[in-house]
Amino acid sequence: MNGAESLLGTLAEAGVEVCFTNPGTTELHLVGALESSPRMRGVLALFEGVATGAADGYARIAGKPAATLLHLGPGLGYGLANLHNSRRANSPVVSIVGDHPTYHQAYDPPLNSDIATLVGWLRGPVRRPEDAPGAGPDAASTLAAALEPPGRIATMIMPADVSWTEGGVIAAPVPPRTAPTVERNVVTEVADLLRRGEPTALVIGGPATREAGLCAASRIAVATGARVLVELYPSRVEHGAGLPSFPRLGFYPEQVLTQLGGVRHVVSVGTKAPVSFFAYPHQPSCLVPPDAASHVLAEVGQDAADALVQLADLVAPATPPAVAANRRPTLPSGPLTLENWPEVLGALLPERAIVIDETISSGAALAAATSGCPRHDVLLQCGGAMGEGLPLAVGAAIAAPDRPVVALEADGCAMYTISALWTQARERLNITNVILNNHSYAILREEWRHFDPLPSGTDPDRSTLLRLTDPQIDFVRLAEAYGVPASRATTAEELATQVADALARPGPHLIDAVVPALA
């Protein structure tokens, strides 16, 4: 058994089932090992950002890591943006990066670079086995490190000679730590705070946005009058009829300060205290109101859902949660608007759907339109690096082949990782991709108007650098080029027909939904 086989064999033994890859020469023995392994599925991406975004989507739905396999420093470079998003989502990922043999690096061939420096940017642990017998144990340790709560990008740099040399061994799994529970006295302190009756907001995130946490938060809200807000970009929210639905924090500072207006206490649960996504002149970075105190019920990485349940049992022992009724919007008609396209989705969303939301400026009405739909999961892009939606859909669909995936993607975002469509077609994934196409970087026009002082150009609407109209991108042809059937919708009726069609047929589909830009 060579080092490559021992690396992948150790991961497979410990339950890793998928490897998303865009490989090169230094990874060929790993490719061989992957192709001859019955227990690990190799999924080819044409671009590294697709592989890393897919690993994020996979981890969020499967609840365990996938591996990624990339080609030296430049390959990792192309994968970094979505690894950044994964890091912000606290998704566990086993990132394998091939490298030259150490003896070869001394000659600094063209592809040589300091891969560990790039890995350092991700703030996760890194290992580089020195020989074939070390590959298996390092793989086991890397997997355990990825699973370290709340979930990390753990990297293994694999020199090619370690891959091709015999002497590898399958290493025993290293038991991962589970998320620590919150200490009882912390819960009782927050309970005492809530009992004082001063205006209080709970900001929940991480593992607290799934059923157990949402229901506990709702019981607390009903019993104590506390407001509950969800962090701006949660990694996975359970949503729909029978579940509590809470507003997410706003994007702009003044929105959040309004949401938290009058509050005397802000309690963070599985997330950090609210912070402005970007900085703006004359606006604060920290969005806890100046006259409010900040508290922590559960740190990121602690068992936030359990903490909420403990808290609810103290302050709302007999209170049931307030949940959304089973109620869909009626199908709208007329030209597509930012209000009616979410209603089409809400009217048609199937049971157990996984919704990817990278709608950016086009999605404000989505949550309300889908709160009474059959229960579904919503995955958001957590790190602000645009272009994760289509890859997230790949990973989610591979993690849950029995569930329909609906990827809602802004046109500008889609351009960073568009070849994800090819992987969707190749793997026959049941994904309905809806491009919310306003032919612009509309969010940047919106941001431009938000500045005081304004940028020096006279008018964001005249900025040619924010406009994607010359030429217009034809998403129907793009999808067809990658083997994905596609159609265009300009009215609610067309969108409804096309979404229903796409959901009824196996494999991926794409709908180019032409929407107006945010006014």
Add this chain to the structure above:
Amino acid sequence: MNGAESLLGTLAEAGVEVCFTNPGTTELHLVGALESSPRMRGVLALFEGVATGAADGYARIAGKPAATLLHLGPGLGYGLANLHNSRRANSPVVSIVGDHPTYHQAYDPPLNSDIATLVGWLRGPVRRPEDAPGAGPDAASTLAAALEPPGRIATMIMPADVSWTEGGVIAAPVPPRTAPTVERNVVTEVADLLRRGEPTALVIGGPATREAGLCAASRIAVATGARVLVELYPSRVEHGAGLPSFPRLGFYPEQVLTQLGGVRHVVSVGTKAPVSFFAYPHQPSCLVPPDAASHVLAEVGQDAADALVQLADLVAPATPPAVAANRRPTLPSGPLTLENWPEVLGALLPERAIVIDETISSGAALAAATSGCPRHDVLLQCGGAMGEGLPLAVGAAIAAPDRPVVALEADGCAMYTISALWTQARERLNITNVILNNHSYAILREEWRHFDPLPSGTDPDRSTLLRLTDPQIDFVRLAEAYGVPASRATTAEELATQVADALARPGPHLIDAVVPALA
């Protein structure tokens, strides 16, 4: 004047004319300054790798740097692979990366990251102005640093508040250093070596692969019998009728050792001593034969062309160079092969063309088929990070709007930066893109066969992870989706007609040339 205006104004004052960008919120004041600047052309890319690859192509043809403007760490991440290629090409680039204000970073918002760590991977200098008055001087210093011989990636991290704050000043240009000339005694020592008459090879690269260096090298070869070889991936080679044409170093170790067989001295000129691109079991990394001595005429960053001229004047004072005759191949016919597609190019290549060669496994016959064409420049991808061809074409076409650009691009490579086609269409660039489409990662199949021991899969031809057939990518639709007229060629006649058509019409075109994979 705000900091953003002073940054771009300082660069424009010093002669920087183009900024390739994919911006975000933290760069909006720079976007405003760019759009209101009459002296700097803003070129929008839909993906950062297009912007950075274009800056590389621009620098190689214009002989001076462009700026790039990217969005925080993740945006730089997407740009890194082609910055790596730029670094290996020794192209000067002024890389501007927007960032949060320093006061905002303390709150670690989602897009926060340690940008300087990523920059460190590029091994170039970095500056981060603390206030608006510092932006202009830092821009002047960054430009001078980029121009430091042989050319570097010099980075300026620009906090958003420095951009938006008034108080910026246009700074005076910092005079850059010119490439140092090689000391006379080094030249005379190599002259003495050549006069001894022992078998000697000159390996030339960097600035030595343009007319002056090529002609001097040829005179030396004719007069002394020395072999001349060009480095494996030179950044810019002048080629065609009236110029000497030398073989490039082979890709595989055994090829290079054959090329250098019997040689007692290897003299490097503007490049490093030959090194294997990848490591293979039982093969050496250093490709200077064991019984040959290694010498340096000109280090990377020295004036290698001048050194060759000095040397030629010593050892071949009256010898003219041996140059290629004006002679094109005749137009071939029949299904496209790896031998005949370059003949079509050779038959049709126009005067003063710029040829981008990222043909990977399909281009072995190109140099021979074009050596008698009208003089042209050839740009290769120097760093081994696949997917720079289409962006290089963007940059070259913007640097030389009066010259036809022919981008020869492997299908797998095209996938990393395919949205370069949109920028080509938007900027109406005269680029003939020819996709050498073998529906596979053929180079990896070739590499697979090269290993001993082989990877554990039984047969590279059966490897599904190296095959791009399911589904086949339709490059004609892809190009049309991005606004680029396109056609498909399966025979030499079709390719000839389509290349002639594309060259005759303004703006970009794409030809999907279906070729067999390397056997």
